[in-house]
Amino acid sequence: MDFSLSEEQQLIQEMAARFAATELAPIAAALDRDAQGQRPAMLANVAKLAELGFLGLNIRSEYGGAEAGTLAFSLVITELAKACAATAVTVSVTNMVAEVIQAVGTEQQKQYYLPKLCSGEMLAGSFCLTEAGAGSDPAGMRTQAKAVEGGWVLNGTKQWITNAEFAGVFVVWAVTDTSQAKGKGISCFLVEAGTPGMQIGPAEHKMGQHGSATNEVAFVDCQVPANALMGELNQGFKVAVGELAGGRIGIGSLALGVAQAAMDYGRQYLTERQQFGRPLSDFQALQWMLADRYTELEAARLLLWQAAWLKEQGLPFAKQASMAKLYASESANRACYDALQMLGGYGYMQEYPLERMTRDVRITTIYEGTSEIQRLVIARELLRELQ
Ligand SMILES: Cc1cc2nc3c(=O)[nH]c(=O)nc-3n(C[C@H](O)[C@H](O)[C@H](O)COP(=O)(O)OP(=O)(O)OC[C@H]3O[C@@H](n4cnc5c(N)ncnc54)[C@H](O)[C@@H]3O)c2cc1C
Numbered sequence: 499m500d501f502s503l504s505e506e507q508q509l510i511q512e513m514a515a516r517f518a519a520t521e522l523a524p525i526a527a528a529l530d531r532d533a534q535g536q537r538p539a540m541l542a543n544v545a546k547l548a549e550l551g552f553l554g555l556n557i558r559s560e561y562g563g564a565e566a567g568t569l570a571f572s573l574v575i576t577e578l579a580k581a582c583a584a585t586a587v588t589v590s591v592t593n594m595v596a597e598v599i600q601a602v603g604t605e606q607q608k609q610y611y612l613p614k615l616c617s618g619e620m621l622a623g624s625f626c627l628t629e630a631g632a633g634s635d636p637a638g639m640r641t642q643a644k645a646v647e648g649g650w651v652l653n654g655t656k657q658w659i660t661n662a663e664f665a666g667v668f669v670v671w672a673v674t675d676t677s678q679a680k681g682k683g684i685s686c687f688l689v690e691a692g693t694p695g696m697q698i699g700p701a702e703h704k705m706g707q708h709g710s711a712t713n714e715v716a717f718v719d720c721q722v723p724a725n726a727l728m729g730e731l732n733q734g735f736k737v738a739v740g741e742l743a744g745g746r747i748g749i750g751s752l753a754l755g756v757a758q759a760a761m762d763y764g765r766q767y768l769t770e771r772q773q774f775g776r777p778l779s780d781f782q783a784l785q786w787m788l789a790d791r792y793t794e795l796e797a798a799r800l801l802l803w804q805a806a807w808l809k810e811q812g813l814p815f816a817k818q819a820s821m822a823k824l825y826a827s828e829s830a831n832r833a834c835y836d837a838l839q840m841l842g843g844y845g846y847m848q849e850y851p852l853e854r855m856t857r858d859v860r861i862t863t864i865y866e867g868t869s870e871i872q873r874l875v876i877a878r879e880l881l882r883e884l885q
Contacts (some may be wrong), residue, residue, distance in 0.1 A: 620666025
């Protein structure tokens with residue numbers, strides 16, 4: 499067994515780390531305080547990330563992608579999240595949107611959308627599944643698409659959609675056959691920004707990741723052409739479930755990045771701050787926090803890399819992706835909590851990055867499937883293995 503990264507993976511990781519340190523870190527706190535004011539700077543960074551090939555990391559080169567694989571995707575998201583979780587999630591979701599198009603799009607859809615997403619011509623993608631009444635149970639969605647001459651008409655409202663403010667293309671799930679059992683008559687559509695009838699709601703007020711866009715997306719008699727249908731009619735729910743598994747590697751990697759940065763900051767602080775006439779790092783209670791949290795981060799990294807490797811090999815990876823997301827996001831929350839604790843009152847102050855990181859990391863146990871849903875997926879797979 500070989501745990502070392504290939505030369506290409508190391509290079510990509512270094513590029514991402516350098517970009518995060520020089521371009522993302524300097525504006526991360528300002529973006530957190532004033533998301534709208536800093537939006538142009540944030541989007542300029544996303545455009546530069548496109549130039550680096552980071553918006554289509556697992557997309558084939560014939561469609562303009564970097565074709566670097568899922569492990570490279572995980573490495574990039576971790577490095578970006580060390581500096582700015584909001585930018586990292588923007589990139590993670592855009593990669594996921596590109597991957598779903600690559601997986602189930604027609605040749606025409608792939609040739610049209612993927613080069614635009616990878617190059618940043620369409621600066622981001624959005625994944626529109628959740629609704630007010632359908633979160634953990636998206637099969638209960640109410641958004642409908644009705645066939646009309648020459649296309650489809652969409653009606654319904656998606657909620658908390660990442661990147662919606664500036665995405666060029668939206669992957670949207672809607673019920674296309676109400677007579678079928680729940681989750682069966684759902685299809686997937688590609689809707690371009692600016693399509694009449696698609697309305698982007700105001701920015702949500704969130705606990706963290708302020709710099710990432712999260713908005714409602716409403717469809718009011720929104721007509722799309724027949725070729726906006728992506729994948730097989732009425733088979734869209736399976737596509738959503740399958741693609742979410744890949745997305746979970748992204749969110750787990752993001753959680754790992756935030757937590758790694760938080761613990762690295764805390765570790766350094768322990769060596770510099772003195773109390774009782776000694777550096778904090780002399781106190782065993784704090785040493786044990788370091789030992790426990792770094793051990794968990796290492797375990798999270800291995801789970802993520804394993805899930806990424808399985809996906810790259812074309813092997814089943816849903817269980818491992820859920821395990822990796824569950825463990826990475828929960829251990830990352832513990833790491834940020836402890837790192838903040840190591841700084842005492844300073845950790846609670848906005849002049850130090852820990853309070854932002856602790857808010858930013860909180861969502862990772864919720865979006866792209868809550869921890870409870872990951873456990874449900876893992877347990878279902880474990881029991882299925884018995885059959
Ligand atoms: C900032 C942000 C960005 C997001 N971005 C996107 C996006 O880009 N696209 C998108 O489609 N969605 C997005 N979401 C939605 C996100 O994926 C959902 O919030 C998430 O799936 C949970 O759904 P819910 O919030 O409706 O919670 P609910 O489903 O109402 O769950 C509430 C609680 O009940 C638990 N629960 C539910 N069912 C079960 C069960 N069977 N067993 C045990 N416990 C259960 C949950 O784990 C949770 O603790 C985003 C959300 C946020 C907050």
